[in-house]
Amino acid sequence: METQELHRGRLIDHIQLVVSxxxxxxxxxxxxLGALNIPLGGSADDYFWxxxxxxxxxxxxxxxxxxxGxxxxxFQAQDRxxxxAFYAAALASGGKDNGAPGERPYHPGYYAAFVLDPDGNNIEAVYHGEATRSSASVRITF
Incomplete structure (x- = not known):
């Protein structure tokens, strides 16, 4: 697998999901990812990235x-x-609702939607509002 660009200084270097x-x-x-303006970088018969x-x-x-598991x-979104759009695209493409778009109590301005991907992974898009925008691009929790 390859990447187009190396990003030093990030907390997460890369994430791999192995799917059924x-x-x-x-x-x-x-x-x-298209709804978030993130294009696929490449693919082969047994992977994409x-x-x-x-x-x-x-x-x-x-x-x-x-x-x-x-x-x-x-994933960070640029706005609400x-x-x-992420939520609508997910539901139209095999995702299942796991929390419709809306404000969450995590901090003021936290606007997010949650869906389950085809393997049951909890996938979120979040907009933190103007005052609390973060520089991290992906967060994973176990």
């Missing part, structure tokens, strides 16, 4: 033969409309 149905995942992630997110089959050379990934 690559085509279903590719359809889902192309749609939600965008920025520092790599998604592969269990038989991919980069995987260890097993589907990854349930993860929570949060982008969160809404």
């Amino acid at each position: 149905d690559l085509m279903a995942s590719k359809t889902f992630y192309e749609a939600v 965008a920025d520092e997110l790599f998604v592969s089959t269990a038989t991919s050379v980069a995987a260890q033969g097993k589907v990854t 349930r993860c929570h990934l949060a 409309a982008m969160v809404d």
Whole structure:
């Protein structure tokens, strides 16, 4: 697998999800990442990638033969409309509702939507508002 650019100084270098149905995942992630203005970087028969997110089959050379466990990934959105577009794209592309767009109590201005991807991973798009914008691009929690 390759990347277009190396980003030093980030907390997360890259994330890999190993999925059970690559085509279903590719359809889902192309749609939600497209809503966030993030293009796919490349693909092959057993993987695809965008920025520092790599998604592969269990038989991919980069995987260890097993589907990854349930993860929570949060992608930053540029505004509330982008969160809404992410949510609509996810539901139209095989995602399942896990929390409609709206304010959350985490901090003032936290506007997010949550969906489950085809493997049950909790995928979020969040806009932190103007006063609290963060420089991190992806957050993962276990």
